[in-house]
Amino acid sequence: MAGSTKGAKVGPYILTDTLGVGAFGKVKRGRHTQTGAEVAVKIMDKGDIAANEFGANVKREIFIMRTLHHRNIVNLHEVLTSKTKLYMVMDLVRGGELFEKIEKEGELDEQTARRFFQQLVDGLVHCHEKGVCHRDLKPENLLIDENSVLKITDFGVSSMRDASASGADLLQTSCGTPYYVAPEVLFANKRGGYDGYKADAWSCGVILFLLLSGELPFMNEDMNKLYDEIKSAKIKWPKEIKGDSKALCQKLLERDPSKRLSLQEVRSQKWFVVDYEKNLAEL
Ligand code: ADP
Ligand code: MG
Numbered sequence: 001m002a003g004s005t006k007g008a009k010v011g012p013y014i015l016t017d018t019l020g021v022g023a024f025g026k027v028k029r030g031r032h033t034q035t036g037a038e039v040a041v042k043i044m045d046k047g048d049i050a051a052n053e054f055g056a057n058v059k060r061e062i063f064i065m066r067t068l069h070h071r072n073i074v075n076l077h078e079v080l081t082s083k084t085k086l087y088m089v090m091d092l093v094r095g096g097e098l099f100e101k102i103e104k105e106g107e108l109d110e111q112t113a114r115r116f117f118q119q120l121v122d123g124l125v126h127c128h129e130k131g132v133c134h135r136d137l138k139p140e141n142l143l144i145d146e147n148s149v150l151k152i153t154d155f156g157v158s159s160m161r162d163a164s165a166s167g168a169d170l171l172q173t174s175c176g177t178p179y180y181v182a183p184e185v186l187f188a189n190k191r192g193g194y195d196g197y198k199a200d201a202w203s204c205g206v207i208l209f210l211l212l213s214g215e216l217p218f219m220n221e222d223m224n225k226l227y228d229e230i231k232s233a234k235i236k237w238p239k240e241i242k243g244d245s246k247a248l249c250q251k252l253l254e255r256d257p258s259k260r261l262s263l264q265e266v267r268s269q270k271w272f273v274v275d276y277e278k279n280l281a282e283l
Contacts (some may be wrong), residue, residue: 005085006028010030013091015043022140027040039092041090043085044085044088057156057157060158060160063160065090076090088204097141106214107240113212116211118272119149119283120204127158128263131160132159134158134200139207178223178227181199181228182199182230182261184257196273201252201262202260204263215251232255235253
């Protein structure tokens with residue numbers, strides 16, 4: 001990205017510090033010059049957008065974020081442009097990434113893990129009901145606000161069901177981050193498409209495993225070995241995952257997507273329903 005954007009004025013906002021850097025964009029804090037209200041601004045280079053398929057992805061990301069309205073999903077306020085850049089103005093989520101929390105604190109206690117997981121599933125069920133598959137679920141894309149509300153972000157590689165398409169809605173492109181990706185996504189090119197909803201459900205299984213144990217279910221420095229581990233879906237269960245949490249995790253890390261739970265189904269699972277109303281009311 002050419003030039004510095006720090007202190008730059010974007011519409012009514014002044015950009016200040018960098019909140020995060022991902023594969024596709026930099027995210028900065030923005031302060032409204034009149035009201036002082038703060039937002040997060042994802043900045044993308046128009047040159048990049050014009051040059052390749054990245055442009056279509058950005059348009060889709062914006063379209064998808066405009067479709068979704070849920071308290072567990074980061075809200076997109078507006079899109080601004082300058083000569084060279086495009087700015088997505090979003091809710092500022094102040095508590096950092098769930099990833100940082102686990103990195104710092106290790107595994108979470110069961111109640112805390114459940115509270116985050118309930119919110120993750122609630123947000124994703126909303127996405128799925130709107131025909132959106134996230135496709136890059138991982139703790140770096142799950143933000144926590146000052147009231148411990150979880151907010152899903154980064155719809156940069158998400159897909160939206162085409163209302164005009166007929167028949168099964170199978171995705172072809174494999175994307176996502178290796179540790180969280182479902183086995184059928186790795187097989188996708190050979191076997192035709194995969195169901196993006198069930199692929200999201202798998203990633204939630206990996207996240208649940210991580211929340212409860214502080215470890216990833218599939219971990220290998222060597223990518224080929226990692227892919228083999230995921231494809232085999234063989235798991236060593238740590239002692240923290242047992243009873244009802246293990247039963248749920250197992251039904252999400254089910255190799256066969258047709259047997260795997262959907263996220264709607266997760267909502268009636270024994271481990272999930274504990275304290276659901278109470279947790280929601282406390283947020
Ligand atoms: P990329 O597509 O490049 O991964 P993301 O949308 O995931 O971009 O943003 C990169 C990082 O910026 C996130 O992992 C997070 O740390 C930070 N970030 C993104 N959106 C927000 C937000 N609304 N509030 C606070 N921090 C954010
Ligand atoms: Mg990201």
